[in-house]
Amino acid sequence: MGAADLGTGIRRAGRGRKPLSTVEPLLVRAARREQVERTPVWFMRQAGRSLPEYRELRKRYGLFEIARQPELCAEVTLQPVQRHNVDAAVMFADIMLPVLGMGVEVELVENVGPVIAAPIRTLADVERLVVPEPEEAVPWTLESIRLVRDALRPDQAVIGFAGGPFTVAGYLIEGKPSRDFKETKACMYSSPEVWHALMDKLADTFGRYLGACAEAGADVVQLFDSWVGALSVGDYREFAAPYSERVLAAVDVATIHFATGDAHLLEERAEVGGDVIGVDWRVPLDVAWERVGHDRGIQGNLDGAALLGPWERVEREAEDVLSRAAGRPGHIFNLGHGVVPETDPDALGRLVELVREKTSKAVA
Helix, strand or coil, rough: CCCCCCCCCCCCCCCCCCCCCCCCHHHHHHHHCCCCCCEEEEECCCCCCCCCCHHHCCCCCCCHHHHHHHHHHHHHHHHHHHCCCCCEEEECCCCHHHHHCCCCEEEEEECCCCECCCCCHHHHHHHCCCCHHHHHHHHHHHHHHHHHHHCCCCEEEEEEEECCHHHHHHHHHHHHCCCCCHHHHHHHHHHHHHHHHHHHHHHHHHHHHHHHHHHHCCEEEEEECCCCCCCHHHHHHHHHHHHHHHHCCCCCCCCEEEEEHHHHHHHHHHHHHEEEECCCCCCCCHHHHHHHHCCCCCEEEEEEEHHHHHHHHHHHHHHHHHHCCCCCCCEEECCCCCCCCCCCCCHHHHHHHHHHHHHHHHHC
């Protein structure tokens, strides 16, 4: 299936308008903690990764190439929706996309991650960065969202996303993925004026970006602050929280605030914001929900690696997550992080059906 003929019912939607419908996406209603007919389910990194049809496309196109072609991007975004019948299409994109318009040169290196040609280390480096208008910097992303929103059923949601300012700043300063964030923390502690100037620009850029995604048709946006667990509670409050709060406050659609490896920061993230707090697999769902508070929804949190094992194990672990949610309003079923590339796509489809079967009976 090519970009010109997707065979998915895609047609161009009116710019900045969502289809007229009396039906709201299930995911949106769950994010508002309404009583829903069943628990919504989608998977982080469901667009691509484990799908053979995506791998075929990647033989011909790089990630940024796909993202810059709206019809091709929409095709990849919709592939897991068509295969698994999940309740949301998360846009095929990368958290580094918004910084391209800031004047940063990024290469996505296979099996490494984002590599920055000229890492940001000085105030002069930060001053050279611009805060772009999304309609000028990433018009193709916004058009992709319009196409996807127009192709989905009204009860299915479009999810746009951005990286957390701390996580993206870490890439920009380190120049590549890091485990210890030595350069990043050196900047925070030794050059706070550089750090805060950079975070200020990132927060403005990501807030505008997510706002434009919502205007284009995204029903929900998720903030991925994947590496913020590297910070202590005190450092999170001082160096990251104010900027994530600004990004989340910049949109008027439902928000999901996700991080991983941050069990010590759950209360802090909930305080920063997000209608739904996404949690990884390290903390039992009911324990995490008690800590973030039942005035928030919660997303998660099956260990994606469980899908590499036998189905009996997947079923047992998934049912444990659901039993901990106990049918309370506000649960969105997901993995504790992204789909592992080696995952059998059929196992994901089977998991969707399991969640639907179990929660359609449990949720009034």
